[in-house]
Amino acid sequence: MQFSNPKSEIRNPKFYAIIVAGGSGSRMRSALPKQFIELCGLPVLMHTIRAFYDSGSSPQIILALHADYHSTWASLCDNHNFTIPHTIISGGQTRFDSVKNAVDTISDHDALIAVHDAVRPLVSSDIINEAYQCAAENGTAVTAVKSRDSIRQINAGVSAALDRERIYLVQTPQTFQSNLLKKAYQQPYQDAFTDDASVVEQSGVAIKLIPGSYSNIKITFPEDIVIAEALINKKSHQF
Incomplete structure (x- = not known):
């Protein structure tokens, strides 16, 4: 596949995007997992997959x-005539297990792999493309934004x-050269593994941060759907 960002000198690399959809509907107060909840007429997960497909x-x-x-997903794809090609693998008991299962299906050690939350449907093409480019050059690329709020830490x-200028809120995609990510996921699971960056960092690899977006929200609570729909509608009216 050819990377179409004109700023990039990469030619015909292999790109993968692992979409992690293991969430439940508990915090949404819904029996339906949040990745399947409708957002502007389509399940959240379809927006997320399309963002990567269209990048x-x-x-x-x-x-x-x-x-x-x-x-459930197969039925939703049929109902919405959703035909974007993708491979489905079974997730595990934890996010770590789900990502490991997906990484293990990729045999290419020279690929670039982005890992992204299924419930971040508003990620932009610019962020996706920048993440692949940065990972190609530096080995890692983790999307993050500076904290807008004051931060306090409780000790005893x-x-x-804390100095909020030094605090970053981590998002996804988190993108890595496949040899680094595959090696990192050979480690035993630890409770300290909160995301892919923490897994890769534990394997001895430095993490490179790239700018994210405050619009790249994670659908977690009911009000997040309202915010996401407002952002989508605002974007559609700009064209």
């Missing part, structure tokens, strides 16, 4: 989805202010 990077898409929901019941 200049055109990655091969791997969906890590709990086996219990494979038939006492709170202390």
Whole structure:
């Protein structure tokens, strides 16, 4: 596949996007997992897959989805005539297991792999393409934004202010050269593994941050759907 970003000197690399869809509907107060909740007429997950499909990077898409929901997803794809090509693999008990299952299906050690939350449907093509380019050059690319709020840390019941200029809120995609990511996921699981960056960092690799977007929100609570729909409608009216 050819990377179409004109700023990039990369030619015909292999790109993969692992979409992790293991979330439940608990915090949404819904029996339906949040990746299946409708957003502007389509399930959240369809918006997310399309974002990667439509990006200049055109990655091969791997969906890590709990086996219990494979038939649900198939029905949704039929109902919405959703035909974007993607491979479905069974997710694990934890996010770590789901990503590992997906990474293990990729045999190419010279590829670039982006890992992205299924419930971040508003990720832009610019961010996706920049992540692949940065990972190609530096080995890693982790999307993050500076904290807009003041930050305090509690220690032994006492709170202390932290310098918010040095605090970054991590998003996805998190993109890596495949040899680094595959090696990192050979480690045993640890509770400290909160995302792919923490797994790769534990293997001894430095993490490179790239600018994310405050619009790249994670659908977690009911009000997030309202915000996401407003952002989508605003974008559509700009064209």
